[in-house]
Amino acid sequence: MMEELKAVIEALVLASDAPLSADKIGELIPDADRKELKRLAGELADEYEQRGGGIVFREVAGGYQFRTRDELAPWLRKLKGIKAALLTPAALETLAIVAYRQPVLKAEIDRIRGVDVSGPLKKLLDKKLVRIVGRKDVPGKPIIYGTTKKFLEVFDLKDLSELPTLRELKELQE
Amino acid sequence: MMEELKAVIEALVLASDAPLSADKIGELIPDADRKELKRLAGELADEYEQRGGGIVFREVAGGYQFRTRDELAPWLRKLKGIKAALLTPAALETLAIVAYRQPVLKAEIDRIRGVDVSGPLKKLLDKKLVRIVGRKDVPGKPIIYGTTKKFLEVFDLKDLSELPTLRELKELQE
């Protein structure tokens, strides 16, 4: 069983939002001697180093932090690659407009969002969440957008009529 | 020095934001045998447990995750400045009904609790503990609710089958 104080330091470092400095640890554990805290953190760093596992306990940017071992970077890049990319708020809003207002022209999406949506729309087309449904027979023959089968898959919907409506959301909030 | 494959698993689990499933790990390390991966992850869990340090390697929500040891909670609450309870009793009751009765309609939750659950249900959706699963194919197409992966992660469950059975109801049915 690890020494209690050392275990506390280890847990605090994992859970902290940023590298955790010895000063900050000292504030959280006021009864402990500052030197002793530093010594224990150093012990943790040594232990993880000697263990030669996948993670290390390191002093970075004025604090302690768990990091993955440098040599394993190729594997971790792969993890990032498959990590489900979140849509940016702009893309999500654009997607929401296409989903609820389709078949819809870009001009209409621009109008609703109040900004030019070329960027997010392009991203949604690339991700195959939105597609070109056709063209409207009016001057300029503008492109009409709609959602894809993949859109239904991603949101786990059988068909568009399964989309919840704003009215239902409103009812829930009242 | 730790076995390379085990070190990779350890690093991937630290780097992942959500619990990392054995399947995901398998996708990232395609040459490895799935059973072997599970065995090594199990070894890591045992090692961290026996070491008795401040962090543990847990199987939760269908994957693996580093977490702080629960006995150290008071120190971590101090770090995070947490005071209030996570969920109100009303939200907890609503969540329990969704968890056990899913896929479930709001009308059914209302009936069981004897009050309108709009407020708590909205809160659970906001916290991503509950999600819209679809619509029921009956007149009015009411929305169906279910729990999320995050629900499993938050309540330390490997999967839904880990929920204890509802005692009283069973007795009554016999």
Next chain:
Amino acid sequence: MTYEIKLDIFEGPLDLLLYLIKKNEIDIYNIPMAVVTEQYLDYIEMMKSLNLDLAGEYLVLASTLVHIKSRMLLPPAEDEEGNEEADPRAELVQQLLEYQAFKEAASQLEGRTVLDRDVFKRGYADPLPAEDDDEGEVKEIGIFELIEAFRRIVTSSVRAEFLDIDTEKLSLTERMNEVMDMLSARESVTFAELMGEARSRRRIIFTLLALLELMKQSMIRAYQVGTFGEIRIFLSVSA
């Protein structure tokens, strides 16, 4: 008032009723209706006298209790086969047991090792070097986030046109997309084909509405050969 009741500790009328049953050490399968109803009504009176907001559900249960109490005073009726009628309390007892079970389940949930209360995961963002992560699958969004996003946009301009989206409209959109799909795969499609494919009455109506809407939006054109000839549908602008 002799009850030691803390206000708004009850999660609803069933919760209050369960409390009264426990407080009086009553067998839930054999509830003395007179006692419980009286105490329940007293509680509601107290709430009213304190001008506290009382959810309508409390009053509904009050009238249910009164009703059951009055039925208990009558001798048990017999149905045609001579069987005694079911206990008037049966439904209420069932409901209380069910609610009690979930209340217990809720407290078991609360008793678990809860993330961000008892245990914590890695707090800081990615322990990896930052890289452009624009690639990859889209997975982690739910339908609720989508509609929330839509709500965010339209709350600034709460117009009826947005609220009025209903499932009928979405079914129509679905059918419109299908028609456009067929037309992008081949040059034209006949009206009869679309209708034949529709099968159900509901689908036929949506197909008709979809065609009308698409024509109105100048997305398709329909041609007919002769008065009773076949109607053929084309894209207005070829893709």
